Amino acid sequence: MRILLIIYLITMVAAATAAPTINIRIHNHLFYPSKINIPADTKIKLLIDNQDPTAEEFESYELNREKVIPGHSKGVIFIGPLPVGEYPFFGEFFPKTAQGRVIVK
Amino acid sequence: MLINSFIIILREVFEAALIVSVLLALCQILQLPRRYFLLSFMLGSILAIVYAINISSISMLFEGVGQEIINASLHFTSFICLQILIFSIASSSSSKMILWAIVGSFSAAFVREGFEIIIYILGFVGIEHLFDSVVAGSFIGAGVGFSIGVFFYYFIVSFNPLNGLRLGLFVLILVSGAMIIQALQLLIQADIIISQVPLWNSSGWVRESSVTGQILYALLGYESTPSPIQVIAYSASLLFSSTLAIKSLNAYKMRIKE
Numbered sequence: 513m514r515i516l517l518i519i520y521l522i523t524m525v526a527a528a529t530a531a532p533t534i535n536i537r538i539h540n541h542l543f544y545p546s547k548i549n550i551p552a553d554t555k556i557k558l559l560i561d562n563q564d565p566t567a568e569e570f571e572s573y574e575l576n577r578e579k580v581i582p583g584h585s586k587g588v589i590f591i592g593p594l595p596v597g598e599y600p601f602f603g604e605f606f607p608k609t610a611q612g613r614v615i616v617k
Numbered sequence: 618m619l620i621n622s623f624i625i626i627l628r629e630v631f632e633a634a635l636i637v638s639v640l641l642a643l644c645q646i647l648q649l650p651r652r653y654f655l656l657s658f659m660l661g662s663i664l665a666i667v668y669a670i671n672i673s674s675i676s677m678l679f680e681g682v683g684q685e686i687i688n689a690s691l692h693f694t695s696f697i698c699l700q701i702l703i704f705s706i707a708s709s710s711s712s713k714m715i716l717w718a719i720v721g722s723f724s725a726a727f728v729r730e731g732f733e734i735i736i737y738i739l740g741f742v743g744i745e746h747l748f749d750s751v752v753a754g755s756f757i758g759a760g761v762g763f764s765i766g767v768f769f770y771y772f773i774v775s776f777n778p779l780n781g782l783r784l785g786l787f788v789l790i791l792v793s794g795a796m797i798i799q800a801l802q803l804l805i806q807a808d809i810i811i812s813q814v815p816l817w818n819s820s821g822w823v824r825e826s827s828v829t830g831q832i833l834y835a836l837l838g839y840e841s842t843p844s845p846i847q848v849i850a851y852s853a854s855l856l857f858s859s860t861l862a863i864k865s866l867n868a869y870k871m872r873i874k875e
Contacts (some may be wrong), residue, residue: 514828531808546625553643555808555812557808559681565740565743565744566708566740566741566744567737567739568860569733570839573820573824573825573826573841576802576805576806576840576842578806579685579806580672580676580684580733580736581676582672582673582736582740584673584741584806585672585676585677586676586677586681587676587681588680588681588682589685590682590805590806590807590808590812591623591805592812597821604625605621605625605737605740606621607621
């Protein structure tokens with residue numbers, strides 16, 4: 513029981529650590545910026561601002577992330593810590609245009 | 618846009634249809650009234666509309682992760698209701714409990730998948746050159762998803778009651794595990810549970826974006842890069858649900874012998 517409590521507290525403290533924020537804009541079904549550079553092994557907060565009237569779903573199989581961002585609204589997604597590599601993401605509702613990638617260096 | 622709408626709506630409807638078809642089949646096998654499905658449908662629809670209308674404000678709750686917390690809660694609600702359902706089959710006197718568990722899991726599935734469909738389609742209202750193809754694609758996608766559900770229902774009830782119950786419970790065990798793994802994924806995304814290094818990467822075998830990957834996601838909660846906490850919780854869920862299901866199956870066998 514005590515071990516579980518310690519694991520829980522470590523998890524909560526680690527989770528509560530503030531993460532750097534990167535702003536992403538969705539406009540005309542495109543992500544701005546479409547390439548996001550982040551450092552390896554760092555947790556990042558993505559603040560996605562959907563400026564289109566239509567909803568968009570931020571999706572990435574590589575990042576294991578999926579979230580609906582309603583039209584004219586914002587959404588927050590945490591990613592990382594990640595190893596070095598490239599992680600594509602796309603807008604599921606407009607996949608032909610809404611594409612981007614997270615580049616971890 | 619037509620093909621994209623078709624795929625999006627098919628995926629959402631398929632996930633809900635899978636659960637609903639099994640629940641309907643279990644009602645048929647256990648000879649329970651099916652009027653509760655109408656109640657579940659109405660409850661699920663109302664909650665999905667309320668959720669969709671308020672999605673912007675809900676998303677910004679809890680420092681921007683309100684959507685993840687609500688969705689994870691819906692997954693946990695489904696999981697709990699499915700466990701109550703599996704457990705209650707053991708007792709012949711708990712048909713009310715079974716029915717309320719069905720209402721809970723049906724409604725939660727409906728809200729979860731329904732709100733995304735509503736948001737998606739409503740977003741195109743007023744965009745004349747896209748709206749028609751979105752609606753057409755959505756209808757075709759919903760029709761195919763619904764047809765798969767109907768097929769699955771008749772597939773389960775085509776067996777004798779005992780084997781039908783076995784198959785239905787087997788699917789519910791898998792779906793319960795999927796609920797847990799998806800709920801944990803949402804809590805990781807919301808930074809409530811710490812993100813861990815994945816235990817393995819099976820995307821070389823089955824990509825999550827492939828048709829097989831999507832079907833496995835709906836049925837098993839398939840993740841190509843699961844974290845240790847997801848694997849542990851999934852295994853615990855399978856063990857727990859299987860234990861309940863074996864007890865219920867044994868009790869059901871005793872009942873039909875009497």
